Amino acid sequence: MRLSKDKIKQVYNESTNFWASIDLLSDKYLSMLKRELLSTYSTLEIGCGTGKLVRAVQPYVANIIGIDISDASIALAQKLDSKMASSFMVMDAEHMLFDDNSFNAVFAYGSISHNLCNPDKTFPEIKRVLKKGGFFYGKISYYTCGKELGLRNGLAKHEITRVLKETGLNLEILSIVRDSLTLNSVDYSLFVKNTEIQLLISNNKLQKIEEIVKRTISVDDSYLIVKAKK
Numbered sequence: 001m002r003l004s005k006d007k008i009k010q011v012y013n014e015s016t017n018f019w020a021s022i023d024l025l026s027d028k029y030l031s032m033l034k035r036e037l038l039s040t041y042s043t044l045e046i047g048c049g050t051g052k053l054v055r056a057v058q059p060y061v062a063n064i065i066g067i068d069i070s071d072a073s074i075a076l077a078q079k080l081d082s083k084m085a086s087s088f089m090v091m092d093a094e095h096m097l098f099d100d101n102s103f104n105a106v107f108a109y110g111s112i113s114h115n116l117c118n119p120d121k122t123f124p125e126i127k128r129v130l131k132k133g134g135f136f137y138g139k140i141s142y143y144t145c146g147k148e149l150g151l152r153n154g155l156a157k158h159e160i161t162r163v164l165k166e167t168g169l170n171l172e173i174l175s176i177v178r179d180s181l182t183l184n185s186v187d188y189s190l191f192v193k194n195t196e197i198q199l200l201i202s203n204n205k206l207q208k209i210e211e212i213v214k215r216t217i218s219v220d221d222s223y224l225i226v227k228a229k230k
């Protein structure tokens, strides 16, 4: 089961403070970007949420735009970008309003999965807006992600490989990073108590979730680092 666009928007509008509070960036992903990005690059992040990756990347590139379907997240991203160094827009990554061949690099940091940007609709759009020779850099939840909640959220290696092949993007790096994320109970409950997230969780798990949100926990945050070239 996938959430509808309206539900996704509602979930992220309601949990904006949670996402702004877990301001963690993957070292492995950031080191790859710092090695590879050029100061002349025109770049885009899809599903930028409250803009933490946009703020981290902005000093290394000529310009960066962050898009998200959650208007509350974009409003907070604009507020947190006190120097107004980046652009943020409310836009659906599956139907982007940019011209073909617009960007040297496109990023997706935790925004492509079973319940977020649909890979089969989003990768053709990423390919369309990338310039020839441009790169996609993704941090994508691994299929184990969300199992504490009984959710099927992340993607397996073979799913990424298939969609990139079908889209015609050339895979250069696909590695698994095994990690965990420590969340304090207050932040986590903002997310888990969200009505739509609860709808996704089967009834017999709700009691366990109630127990989890009472304490600080470590959740499985294994992810895939992906680099692909147009």
Ligand SMILES: C[S@@+](CC[C@H](N)C(=O)[O-])C[C@H]1O[C@@H](n2cnc3c(N)ncnc32)[C@H](O)[C@@H]1O
Residues within 6 Å of the ligand: 008, 009, 012, 019, 046, 047, 048, 049, 050, 051, 052, 053, 067, 068, 069, 070, 073, 091, 092, 093, 094, 109, 110, 111, 115, 116, 117, 118
């Ligand atoms: C897990 S959050 C990650 C946000 C941000 N990249 C971060 O690391 O904090 C996923 C984001 O993807 C956005 N999203 C989901 N579907 C989308 C779509 N079709 N187009 C644009 N953004 C989308 C959500 O609104 C949410 O902000």
